[in-house]
Amino acid sequence: xxxxxxxxxxxxxxxxxxxxxxxxxxxxxxxxxxxxxxxxxxxxxxxxxxxxxxxxxxxxxxxxxxxxxxxxxxxxxxxxxxxxxxxxxxxxxxxxxxxxxxxxxxxxxxxxxxxxxxxxxxxxxxxxxxxxxxxxxxxxxxxxxxxxxxxxxxxxxxxxxxxxxxxxxxxxxxxxxxxxxxxxxxxxxxxxxxxxxxxxxxxxxxxxxxxxxxxxxxxxxxxxxxxxxxxxxxxxxxxxxxxxxxxxxxxxxxxxxxxxxxxxxxxxxxxxxxxxxxxxxxxxxxxxxxxxxxxxxxxxxxxxxxxxxxxxxxxxxxxxxxxxxxxxxxxxxxxxxxxxxxxxxxxxxxxxxxxxxxxxxxxxxxxxxxxxxxxxxxxxxx
Amino acid sequence: xxxxxxxxxxxxxxxxxxxxxxxxxxxxxxxxxxxxxxxxxxxxxxxxxxxxxxxxxxxxxxxxxxxxxxxxxxxxxxxxxxxxxxxxxxxxxxxxxxxxxxxxxxxxxxxxxxxxxxxxxxxxxxxxxxxxxxxxxxxxxxxxxxxxxxxxxxxxxxxxxxxxxxxxxxxxxxxxxxxxxxxxxxxxxxxxxxxxxxxxxxxxxxxxxxxxxxxxxxxxxxxxxxxxxxxxxxxxxxxxxxxxxxxxxxxxxxxxxxxxxxxxxxxxxxxxxxxxxxxxxxxxxxxxxxxxxxxxxxxxxxxxxxxxx
Numbered sequence: 001x002x003x004x005x006x007x008x009x010x011x012x013x014x015x016x017x018x019x020x021x022x023x024x025x026x027x028x029x030x031x032x033x034x035x036x037x038x039x040x041x042x043x044x045x046x047x048x049x050x051x052x053x054x055x056x057x058x059x060x061x062x063x064x065x066x067x068x069x070x071x072x073x074x075x076x077x078x079x080x081x082x083x084x085x086x087x088x089x090x091x092x093x094x095x096x097x098x099x100x101x102x103x104x105x106x107x108x109x110x111x112x113x114x115x116x117x118x119x120x121x122x123x124x125x126x127x128x129x130x131x132x133x134x135x136x137x138x139x140x141x142x143x144x145x146x147x148x149x150x151x152x153x154x155x156x157x158x159x160x161x162x163x164x165x166x167x168x169x170x171x172x173x174x175x176x177x178x179x180x181x182x183x184x185x186x187x188x189x190x191x192x193x194x195x196x197x198x199x200x201x202x203x204x205x206x207x208x209x210x211x212x213x214x215x216x217x218x219x220x221x222x223x224x225x226x227x228x229x230x231x232x233x234x235x236x237x238x239x240x241x242x243x244x245x246x247x248x249x250x251x252x253x254x255x256x257x258x259x260x261x262x263x264x265x266x267x268x269x270x271x272x273x274x275x276x277x278x279x280x281x282x283x284x285x286x287x288x289x290x291x292x293x294x295x296x297x298x299x300x301x302x303x304x305x306x307x308x309x310x311x312x313x314x315x316x317x318x319x320x321x322x323x324x325x326x327x328x329x330x331x332x333x334x335x336x337x338x339x340x341x342x343x344x345x346x347x348x349x350x351x352x353x354x355x356x357x358x359x360x361x362x363x364x365x366x367x368x369x370x371x372x373x374x375x376x377x378x379x380x381x382x
Numbered sequence: 383x384x385x386x387x388x389x390x391x392x393x394x395x396x397x398x399x400x401x402x403x404x405x406x407x408x409x410x411x412x413x414x415x416x417x418x419x420x421x422x423x424x425x426x427x428x429x430x431x432x433x434x435x436x437x438x439x440x441x442x443x444x445x446x447x448x449x450x451x452x453x454x455x456x457x458x459x460x461x462x463x464x465x466x467x468x469x470x471x472x473x474x475x476x477x478x479x480x481x482x483x484x485x486x487x488x489x490x491x492x493x494x495x496x497x498x499x500x501x502x503x504x505x506x507x508x509x510x511x512x513x514x515x516x517x518x519x520x521x522x523x524x525x526x527x528x529x530x531x532x533x534x535x536x537x538x539x540x541x542x543x544x545x546x547x548x549x550x551x552x553x554x555x556x557x558x559x560x561x562x563x564x565x566x567x568x569x570x571x572x573x574x575x576x577x578x579x580x581x582x583x584x585x586x587x588x589x590x591x592x593x594x595x596x597x598x599x600x601x602x603x604x605x606x607x608x609x610x611x612x613x614x615x616x617x618x619x620x621x622x623x624x625x626x627x628x629x630x631x632x633x634x635x636x637x638x639x640x641x642x643x644x645x646x647x648x649x650x651x652x653x654x655x656x657x658x659x660x661x662x663x664x665x666x667x668x669x670x671x672x673x674x675x676x677x678x679x680x681x682x683x684x685x686x687x688x689x690x691x
Binding site for chain 2: 163328338
């Protein structure tokens with residue numbers, strides 16, 4: 001009996017790793033079928049997908065550069081999804097954050113470098129949070145479906161980007177305005193995030209993002225607000241009964257996730273593009289959601305996930321040489337999402353099946369594991 | 383002159399409403415049965431590509447629509463399998479389906495067609511004799527292509543099926559109270575499978591009407607979010623086909639207004655005007671909550687588990 005329950009517990013602990021790995025394998029298999037139907041050799045495509053991401057030192061740093069921004073987006077998504085707030089608007093929040101960071105860096109270029117960087121990023125953080133507050137408030141107080149409202153906010157921010165980059169924020173350097181290029185002026189070098197390896201895109205933001213992931217982990221599992229956010233996501237009725245304001249937690253989760261997405265936009269601008277450009281956010285939004293789901297909505301799980309998908313985004317742009325466009329990566333991401341969400345019922349069934357014979361042992365172990373949770377619960381009630 | 387250009391723009395508005403109508407009415411069936419399919423936009427893109435590619439290879443537009451409907455049905459069936467059999471979270475599954483459709487339609491386009499090029503013969507205008515000669519209304523409503531007439535006809539048909547047939551009753555029961563429906567002998571899973579697959583089929587047709595009726599081209603991400611607006615229109619229309627028609631007409635007015643402002647040469651950035659549909663959608667969603675809160679299918683978004691109740 002005990003051996004059996006230990007085995008099931010081991011298997012449960014493995015689930016957050018097993019599910020994503022199997023999902024990737026399944027997605028690659030289905031993707032290969034499509035490639036074969038198109039007369040393309042999947043072996044070559046998948047080989048390029050790997051070599052394009054880690055084949056050289058430069059591509060490795062490119063992968064880390066992409067993963068940095070993705071990680072910041074994904075840990076924000078973790079917070080929102082944990083509260084059962086399905087923030088699909090991270091793409092727009094990245095854009096708005098990037099724009100705010102750019103505007104700040106361009107307008108206060110005389111500040112000393114560390115202060116300029118900090119305040120510029122803060123501007124992106126705040127702007128992203130404010131942008132997300134709109135659908136957050138609409139969900140909490142007006143019961144507007146947040147998936148739909150955030151998708152609309154994405155569309156609005158794409159046009160906002162064009163309006164600003166062809167208007168107030170337009171590149172004023174001679175020649176570009178007349179050429180109708182949609183971009184801002186280059187931000188001053190003092191605002192650039194320092195490079196960790198010269199002449200690459202491996203910048204200080206990578207360390208910042210990893211620290212942020214640990215902070216979000218601490219926030220979600222070691223603070224009262226984080227506990228409340230997770231409680232609301234698990235069971236809003238019980239949470240309300242326990243005195244938690246579901247509305248406030250909904251808005252808080254949305255704002256924090258938007259703020260992190262905004263910070264991601266700022267880091268992308270200060271670390272990589274050094275100006276706001278038309279499609280600097282492309283793919284970060286939806287890929288960030290995939291990364292979060294892939295990391296089982298755990299901020300630390302998002303770290304390896306961000307590296308994996310950052311690598312895929314980098315090598316995706318290099319797939320032309322094997323006769324495939326970068327949209328192959330979107331196909332794989334979509335399939336991975338479908339496989340990961342579909343697995344929840346299978347996991348549930350296997351858990352149930354396993355829980356039936358050693359019912360007592362399971363309950364006891366759960367009880368003892370729950371004491372820490374109970375302590376937290378008391379804290380919340382008081 | 384000014385009058386005729388307004389009529390022209392209004393006619394364009396009605397023509398543009400076809401893809402919204404197909405997608406929204408199909409989604410209404412799914413949601414009435416309790417399943418929220420957010421992948422509509424991805425299905426539309428696949429439908430649009432399929433129809434375009436079929437006609438591009440010399441087939442007639444009708445064959446193109448049929449092919450798009452089949453692809454849509456297949457994707458609807460996939461969504462039904464994920465949400466009904468595998469009981470996955472519907473919002474996220476829909477996003478996954480959307481990404482899959484967006485990626486695959488782009489991949490197929492990049493591989494098989496490569497650059498944007500028009501087809502010579504999509505659905506041509508088919509003026510209805512007599513009716514199309516009525517001043518103002520004639521050119522707006524009765525000088526459209528077959529896909530537009532089909533979309534407008536689908537409104538009363540959907541209303542009839544949902545409200546006056548056993549099938550409609552079963553669909554509504556599955557979305558309102560699946561336990562009771564199950565107890566009365568309705569096969570909840572089967573009904574949901576049917577409704578979601580039908581919704582997918584309609585989304586495929588919506589895509590076809592975009593690529594081979596309204597325009598004669600296919601472009602990467604050519605829906606530009608129409609599928610998501612279509613889902614929002616279901617809320618705004620209070621889950622009723624008549625309400626959806628009203629919402630679609632509102633959108634036609636907004637789209638028309640957008641075109642009108644641009645032709646008038648008002649000095650506003652076109653991008654600023656392009657925000658209008660999204661802004662109106664958000665406002666419409668807020669209003670929908672006030673008007674129709676009680677009409678939402680109670681089991682919307684919830685997988686049905688017989689053993690738990």
